[in-house]
Amino acid sequence: xxxxxxxxxxxxxxxxxxxxxxxxxxxxxxxxxxxxxxxxxxxxxxxxxxxxxxxxxxxxxxxxxxxxxxxxxxxxxxxxxxxxxxxxxxxxxxxxxxxxxxxxxxxxxxxxxxxxxxxxxxxxxxxxxxxxxxxxxxxxxxxxxxxxxxxxxxxxxxxxxxxxxxxxxxxxxxxxxxxxxxxxxxxxxxxxxxxxxxxxxxxxxxxxxxxxxxxxx
Numbered sequence: 001x002x003x004x005x006x007x008x009x010x011x012x013x014x015x016x017x018x019x020x021x022x023x024x025x026x027x028x029x030x031x032x033x034x035x036x037x038x039x040x041x042x043x044x045x046x047x048x049x050x051x052x053x054x055x056x057x058x059x060x061x062x063x064x065x066x067x068x069x070x071x072x073x074x075x076x077x078x079x080x081x082x083x084x085x086x087x088x089x090x091x092x093x094x095x096x097x098x099x100x101x102x103x104x105x106x107x108x109x110x111x112x113x114x115x116x117x118x119x120x121x122x123x124x125x126x127x128x129x130x131x132x133x134x135x136x137x138x139x140x141x142x143x144x145x146x147x148x149x150x151x152x153x154x155x156x157x158x159x160x161x162x163x164x165x166x167x168x169x170x171x172x173x174x175x176x177x178x179x180x181x182x183x184x185x186x187x188x189x190x191x192x193x194x195x196x197x198x199x200x201x202x203x204x205x206x207x208x209x210x211x212x213x214x215x216x217x
Contacts, residue, residue, distance in 0.1 A: 015063065016057075020153050031129065033050065033131075034049070035065075042189070042194070043188035043207045046097060048089070048109035048113040049158040050110075050117050053080075076160050077160055080157045085123055088113040088121075096108070097211075102211075129144075130145065133146050198215050
């Protein structure tokens with residue numbers, strides 16, 4: 001093993017132990033991490049994921065999803081599903097977001113992820129820790145953790161599940177149907193290329209009208 005690879009593995013092991021120590025401090029057997037993907041996009045659904053991991057989890061590449069390459073996220077998402085005690089995905093459509101607003105839509109995605117985990121594995125967490133600084137979420141026994149995806153194993157796992165699931169869905173649906181917008185590249189975020197495509201082609205059915213009012217003038 002080369003020195004470079006050895007140092008990379010050493011860093012990954014240290015990060016995983018830090019993640020696990022953080023989660024173990026909550027003192028429960030079933031800790032559920034929750035994160036979302038797509039909140040700040042101008043198009044497509046918002047996705048949320050919940051994940052309950054065993055205390056001795058051995059996913060060595062686990063990290064904040066934003067620090068992982070796209071193809072690696074897909075690989076890790078499958079590993080997480082195999083090794084987790086329970087996991088669930090929740091999504092809220094762009095039409096629902098336009099109707100109820102992004103905050104309520106975000107909370108609804110959280111609740112749908114928890115419901116999916118219950119249906120999928122029969123597991124309900126004793127405590128849910130949620131990435132961000134949220135208040136008044138209609139979920140029992142939750143704590144908001146600022147930058148939780150860089151502190152907690154189960155939140156990091158949830159961030160990967162949410163991001164990988166959303167990216168795959170937007171490529172297989174929105175990009176396939178409307179390739180001229182480049183959804184496979186920007187994933188619905190308001191990049192320069194995305195803005196130029198909207199100005200050229202107008203809005204498609206996947207755009208959030210409440211986020212795109214300036215394009216409707």
